Amino acid sequence: ETGVTQTPRHLVMGMTNKKSLKCEQHLGHNAMYWYKQSAKKPLELMFVYNFKEQTENNSVPSRFSPECPNSSHLFLHLHTLQPEDSALYLCASSQVTGSGYEQYFGPGTRLTVT
Amino acid sequence: DAKTTQPNSMESNEEEPVHLPCNHSTISGTDYIHWYRQLPSQGPEYVIHGLTSNVNNRMASLAIAEDRKSSTLILHRATLRDAAVYYCILRDVQTGANNLFFGTGTRLTVIP
Numbered sequence: 001e002t003g004v005t006q007t008p009r010h011l012v013m014g015m016t017n018k019k020s021l022k023c024e025q026h027l028g029h030n031a032m033y034w035y036k037q038s039a040k041k042p043l044e045l046m047f048v049y050n051f052k053e054q055t056e057n058n059s060v061p062s063r064f065s066p067e068c069p070n071s072s073h074l075f076l077h078l079h080t081l082q083p084e085d086s087a088l089y090l091c092a093s094s095q096v097t098g099s100g101y102e103q104y105f106g107p108g109t110r111l112t113v114t
Numbered sequence: 115d116a117k118t119t120q121p122n123s124m125e126s127n128e129e130e131p132v133h134l135p136c137n138h139s140t141i142s143g144t145d146y147i148h149w150y151r152q153l154p155s156q157g158p159e160y161v162i163h164g165l166t167s168n169v170n171n172r173m174a175s176l177a178i179a180e181d182r183k184s185s186t187l188i189l190h191r192a193t194l195r196d197a198a199v200y201y202c203i204l205r206d207v208q209t210g211a212n213n214l215f216f217g218t219g220t221r222l223t224v225i226p
Contacts, residue, residue, distance in 0.1 A: 002159065023181030043158070043216040054212065089159045101205075102148070103214065 003027040004092050004106035012112045013081065021076040021109045023091030032074040033103065034066060035090040043090070049074065050096060081113045118202045123221045126192045134187040134220055136202030141182050148206050148214070149176065149187050151198040158201065158216070161187065197224045 004025045004054040013019050025032065048056035049068040063085075065077040074091055088110050092103040119137040126132040138147070149161040162169055164175045164185075170175040175188040189196055201219040 002157070004157075042218055045213050045215075048213070058213075092157070102160035102163065103150075103158075105159065107155075108157050 001102045002106065004088060004091060004093055004104050006109050008109060009107065010110045012114060013078070013105075014114055015081060016085070018077070018079040020078065021089055021091075023074040023076075023106055025072055025093035025104070027093060027104060029095050029103075029104070030071055030094040031070070031094045031096050032068060033092040033094075034074065034076050035092065037088040037108070039087075047102035078111075082114050086111055086113045117215070118204060120200075120202055120217065120220045122218065123223065125223045125225060127225050128161060128194060129191050131188040132192045132196070132222065134200050134222065135184065136186070137184045138204055139183045139200070141204060142206060144207050145177065147178060147185050148203045148205055149174070150201045150203065150214075150216070151193075152219070153198045161200070183211055192222075192224045194224050194226060197222055200219070208218075
């Protein structure tokens with residue numbers, strides 16, 4: 001248990017569906033992140049939120065829409081996805097300090113787009 | 115952030131020490147060296163980080179070369195639970211960037 005939970009753990013959706021991934025952190029952190037991990041590829045940072053404000057969007061297609069209503073919750077809204085979007089989606093949180101700011105990851109949501 | 119180079123894979127016998135190398139020849143003076151690992155079917159977990167001096171914690175030790183162009187993560191007694199992909203990452207404190215570039219890491223296999 002890292003203090004970061006993600007739901008659902010597994011999700012299968014069609015290309016015309018709309019679904020949301022949820023992340024919650026119980027660590028009192030002020031930054032939250034979405035990462036994508038495709039098979040045989042490194043983790044890719046998708047979005048960063050500092051103090052509920054989005055500070056980074058790494059050229060992610062608009063079919064992925066993040067939402068951070070407060071510093072403990074982070075959502076990733078999905079619509080009209082493509083099969084190549086099938087991947088493990090990981091949420092992480094951290095404090096933003098000078099040197100450490102280690103990130104704590106959730107277990108991920110395994111997404112399959114059919 | 116500067117990039118790192120790690121071997122794709124390594125093997126170790128159980129209960130023996132493991133030295134995982136990382137090269138970062140273009141490291142800047144404000145880059146911290148972070149190590150994470152990812153166990154099978156889990157998200158990555160933080161292992162250790164350092165700037166110039168060697169560091170120890172309950173999980174591992176980090177040995178940093180004097181010129182900082184390389185570092186080594188040391189697991190003192192490998193267990194089967196240490197089988198994972200280990201990532202060496204640089205983070206520039208000066209830019210304040212939150213982006214961690216994970217790369218492909220080193221897949222460690224622990225042999226019973």
